[in-house]
Amino acid sequence: MATEAYEKQAMKERQLTNKVPWKIKMRPFLILSPAFLLTIGILIPFGMAIYFSLTNYSFKYAEYMFVGLENWIAMFSSPSFWHSVGVTLSYAGLATLIETLLGIGIALLLNRENMLARSLRIVLIFPLVIAPVIATIIWQLMTNNSVGIYSDWLRQLGITNFNWGADPSTALITVLIIDAWVFTPFVTILVLAGLRSLPKAPFESAMIDGGSAWFTFKNLTLPMIMPMLIIAVLFRLMLSLQMFDIIFALTRGGPGDTLMTLPLTAYTEAFTYKELGVSLPFMLILYLFVYFLSHFIVKYWTYTQNKASGK
Numbered sequence: 001m002a003t004e005a006y007e008k009q010a011m012k013e014r015q016l017t018n019k020v021p022w023k024i025k026m027r028p029f030l031i032l033s034p035a036f037l038l039t040i041g042i043l044i045p046f047g048m049a050i051y052f053s054l055t056n057y058s059f060k061y062a063e064y065m066f067v068g069l070e071n072w073i074a075m076f077s078s079p080s081f082w083h084s085v086g087v088t089l090s091y092a093g094l095a096t097l098i099e100t101l102l103g104i105g106i107a108l109l110l111n112r113e114n115m116l117a118r119s120l121r122i123v124l125i126f127p128l129v130i131a132p133v134i135a136t137i138i139w140q141l142m143t144n145n146s147v148g149i150y151s152d153w154l155r156q157l158g159i160t161n162f163n164w165g166a167d168p169s170t171a172l173i174t175v176l177i178i179d180a181w182v183f184t185p186f187v188t189i190l191v192l193a194g195l196r197s198l199p200k201a202p203f204e205s206a207m208i209d210g211g212s213a214w215f216t217f218k219n220l221t222l223p224m225i226m227p228m229l230i231i232a233v234l235f236r237l238m239l240s241l242q243m244f245d246i247i248f249a250l251t252r253g254g255p256g257d258t259l260m261t262l263p264l265t266a267y268t269e270a271f272t273y274k275e276l277g278v279s280l281p282f283m284l285i286l287y288l289f290v291y292f293l294s295h296f297i298v299k300y301w302t303y304t305q306n307k308a309s310g311k
Helices: 003-017 021-053 069-075 079-110 115-123 132-142 149-156 172-196 201-208 213-241 244-250 262-272 276-308
Strands: none
Touching: 003 115, 003 132, 069 149, 069 276, 079 115, 079 172, 079 213, 079 262, 079 276, 132 149, 132 172, 172 213, 172 244, 201 213, 262 276
16 A cells, blocks of 8 residues: 555656646756856867967967977976976965965954944955056056155165166065055955954953963964965965966066066967967966865865864
8 A cells, every 4th residue: 555655646746747847947957057158168268278289389370280299398398487387386375475464464453343443444445456457557656766655765764776676686576565465455355254253252251261362363263264264375376376467567577587477488488489389388287286276275175164163
């Protein structure tokens, strides 16, 4: 009897399923279609990049031919490639570290309920709405040795040989300052959002027990905002590895090859020397850097989430 009842119930469910209008059946496919189209839009250029990296495709000639791994071998044997890798990783690491530390510090200062903190939280948004290229042009004017206000301030302090982006020894510092000015507010906003969402009870207990400010930050604040902080680091590291506009607008990779990152080297090979097949391996290597670093960061983020939830 139980088997017959089960079969009748299953038959009724199948009949109801068959009566579902086709528009309702198509809803899951319609929901997934934007993601599917986006995936195709990403995979097609990516596949073409891999293919053309195995050719001698050039903007100077109409014909091209398959050359296998020749471009890749030439890239790995080139000193300019390893120099670009070093510059890219140094720039990304320093920019992310500086902006993370500044973002945490500023967020802690602004995590207060007074008129000054509320006003500064609004002003904090302004650098984010300025295009990095425009910000770079503004900083070029401010650091100009003739009319720049910063150069004038340095001269008043007795520093007369600081040439900002025009000197190989100070070019990296200059672009890091501009990058920090533009993107530190992004880290600050994420960290501040994490701070504002923290429960008050643990901090009140720590205050009653006589815990110092450093003890509270180290053992309560930092572990609790760690997931938000990792997200900020992930985004800033990914974008810093791909940084092009600030460096290009300021020095075009100079002086000399001081700031020739992987994106700038690929751009130079493709649009200055017209060798697209030679430039594409640089961008594909950059993709691998971004992918693997972001993969490890996301794994660590998952670990911190599980640890915070007690799993």
